[in-house]
Structures are given as structure tokens and as C-alpha cells.
Amino acid sequence: MVRLLIGFNPKTCLNRLFIPSGYNCKLNRGNYIKRQQRYRKIIENLAKNYKNVKILDPEDIFCDDSYCYLYKDGKILYSDDDHVSKYGSFLIAKKIRSLLNIRE
16 A cells, blocks of 8 residues: 555544654655655646646645644544545635635
8 A cells, every 4th residue: 555645643643641642743744745756646647648637736735834734723634644534625625616716
């Protein structure tokens, strides 16, 4: 299995009584991009081969200039190491709606 996004279970970020978190719930943005390199190349090739393909990169939803975060607004963005959570999906959908000029 290719690990594309964060590379570890985001639930390990949660501090629990007597079980300290092993991660600080953010990743270096460069490492985040590097982990996705193979996937990004596949998507890029699809866009080149099919002119009607539009790419929405959610990176700016999850990242700032330095880091990519597993939590935003106090809510988890990933359900596991490769999949966005319900809240992460909501943020992506919100961006899609904005790009399509669809009002809520």
C-alpha cells in the first residue's frame, strides 16, 4: 500500500490519560508534498492526457507555508493516514462549491 498523505494514524495525535501523543499533529509541508509525489504525477499525467480534467488541490486547506495539519478548528482532518475525515471532506466540498460559484 502506498502511503500518500500523512503516513501515520492521526488518532495517535490524541492525548489520552497516561498515553501521551507521539506526534505533534503537523507535518513539514515539504515532507507532505514528497509523500504525495507519485500520486501527484499520476494526476498530472491524467490532466495532460484529458483536457476536460480539472484538478482541485486541497493542499491549501490542510497546509500553511510551513506545515500541514491534522486538525483545524479543533476538528480532525484525517480519518486515517490516507483518507480525509468527514470534516476534511466538508472543507474540500466547500472549496469545490466556491470554485463553481454555488452558494450555500
